[in-house]
Amino acid sequence: MKFFVDTADLNEIKDLASTGLLDGVTTNPSLVAQSGAKSFIDLIGQICEVVPGPVSAEVAATDYATMLKEGQRLAKIAKNVAVKVPLTPDGLKVCKALSDDGTMVNVTLCFSPAQAILAAKAGATFISPFVGRLDDISTDGMQLIRDIVQIYRQYPLIKTEVLVASVRHPLHLVEAAKVGAHVATIPPKVIRQLYAHPLTDKGLAAFVADWAKTGQSILDAA
Numbered sequence: 001m002k003f004f005v006d007t008a009d010l011n012e013i014k015d016l017a018s019t020g021l022l023d024g025v026t027t028n029p030s031l032v033a034q035s036g037a038k039s040f041i042d043l044i045g046q047i048c049e050v051v052p053g054p055v056s057a058e059v060a061a062t063d064y065a066t067m068l069k070e071g072q073r074l075a076k077i078a079k080n081v082a083v084k085v086p087l088t089p090d091g092l093k094v095c096k097a098l099s100d101d102g103t104m105v106n107v108t109l110c111f112s113p114a115q116a117i118l119a120a121k122a123g124a125t126f127i128s129p130f131v132g133r134l135d136d137i138s139t140d141g142m143q144l145i146r147d148i149v150q151i152y153r154q155y156p157l158i159k160t161e162v163l164v165a166s167v168r169h170p171l172h173l174v175e176a177a178k179v180g181a182h183v184a185t186i187p188p189k190v191i192r193q194l195y196a197h198p199l200t201d202k203g204l205a206a207f208v209a210d211w212a213k214t215g216q217s218i219l220d221a222a
C-alpha cells in the first residue's frame, strides 16, 4: 500500500519524507490556505522536488474551460504533478482530456461507488473517496472503499488506483489496507500515530534498562 501525506506544509513533508515511507503528497485548497503559502505554484514545485512520487495539486475553478487551463498549468510545474479535479461532469471532462494527454489526474470529492465508476471511465489515475467525511454524517465511510475496490477488481482494464482520503485515525488505514486499497493519503498526525503502541514503549524501556546491566557496548566490541 502506498502512503501519501495529506498536507501542504512543506516542513512536515520534508520531515516525513526523511522516514523513507512517503510515496506521494496530496494537497487541496483548504490545506494550501492553512499553509499560508504566498505562491501555490512555487509551493507545488518545492514539494515536487522533495517527493519524487505523485503530488496532487487541485484546480480552483469549477467550469470546464478554466479547469482545463489550470490543470495544464499545474501539470507544467513538474512531471510528478497529479492534477486534482472535483467529481463533477466538468471535472470528469477535464480528467479525460488531461489523462488522454498523459497527465496524472486525481479525482477528488468521491462519495459513492457510482461516482468512482465514472472516474475510472474518465481515465483517472486516482479516485479519492473521503472516508472521514462519510463517517461524520453517520455513514460507513469504509464501506465505500470496499465497494470501489470490489468493483474495480471486476475489470482488469481499470488502472485507476483507489486513494483513500479523509483518513482520520490509524484504523481507517488498517481497514483500507485489509481490503486492498492501493493508496492512503494520511494527515501527518495520523502517520505519527501509526508508529505508536504502549507495549512497544514499555518493551523498549525494559530492553534498554536490561542492556545497561550487561555493561557492554556493541560498538566497542572487538
Ligand code: G3P
Pocket (backbone or CB within 6 Å): 006, 026, 027, 028, 130, 132, 133, 165, 166, 167, 185
Ligand atoms: O485531501 C482530501 C481529504 O483527505 C480531506 O480530508 O479530513 O478534510 O475530510 P478531511
